[in-house]
Amino acid sequence: MATYVKCQQTLEPCRVICQDEMTESVEIEVFKKHLLDMFTLGGYGSLSLPQIDRIRWHMFPEIRIPAKQGELFDGAETTATEQPSILQIMDLQQERLARSLGEGHRVIHGVAGSGKTLILGYRAKHLAKDCTKPILVLCYNKVLAKRIEHWVQQKEIADKVNVLTFHAWCHRQLTAYNVGLPAGDVKRDGYWDDMVNQIIRAVDNKLIPSGQYEAVLIDEGHDFRPEWLKLIVQMVDPRTNSLLVLYDDAQSIYHSVEKRNFSFKSVGIQAQGRTTILKINYRNTQEILQFAGQFARQLLAPTEADEDSAPRLMPISAGRKGPEPLWIKLPSLQEQARYTAEQLKAAHKDGMPWKDMAILYRHWDLQ
Known part of the structure; x- marks a missing residue:
């Protein structure tokens, strides 16, 4: 009193x-x-969105995004004393989603560059605080797995979070439980399919236990076959039932034909009422998205789907501007190679490091 x-x-x-x-x-x-x-004074106006983002950048360091998307998990984090001129942080939807993901099965449909992997990393760090069993992070691509693994090590949660490609995980399970690997060399046609079938049979026959992980987080879920997803769902501890699947049908480049027609329910993913859609692409400039759209209109054309299926989303630009991509057509492969080499040499002479340049080609024989 x-x-x-x-x-x-x-x-x-x-x-x-x-x-x-x-x-x-x-x-x-x-x-x-x-x-x-309690606030009786006024007349000062309201904060702009950039000002609000600046406050959020200072108050919540965990939502900061490194300046270079390519260094999402391997670049040094910017400190408060090294404040950039342009702040990059999770938008309000991403932050709200990362903070509020509860228990149960969750599916996030997001276009390329919408921050799905960033949310996955935030979620893994959150779950690692109180987990009693390991947390499993799976993806299809080896490079992405290495990047996530490096980030996990930086956050000092590698003893609780296992990051593997799907096939590496299958290999580790068959070895750890002495089930045995398929016959022949890994280069043999059908070797990897045989390995997956072998682990599915082993789980069905109780040779490999289910429920091994406190939580399972799947990146690049669009590159997983239905039978893979059905297998992984069984690895989640029923006590927590914590599963997160990140998915973008437009980015599916492996096994696309054979896995179009399936529902999440059919593979054991209880997604009804627990799905989120992210449409904003933060990775590319508006000019790049428009340019890419000229070649991928059919691929990027949005399609409707119920909550138990995978919709195809049309990316929306975050409004970032950049230079217009150049389209140059040359009559032969030799002239293309010569012109490309000249452009790279000129850029290097102007001060651009070699490591910041890349050449993309479709077929291996063009090397």
């Missing part, structure tokens, strides 16, 4: 809120009005 009297002598009662006025029994609207009534 004495403290309250002293407080009244210092602050007006309308500017004080007590502990018993912040309990769950207090109605939300009453509490909100009490807070608003």
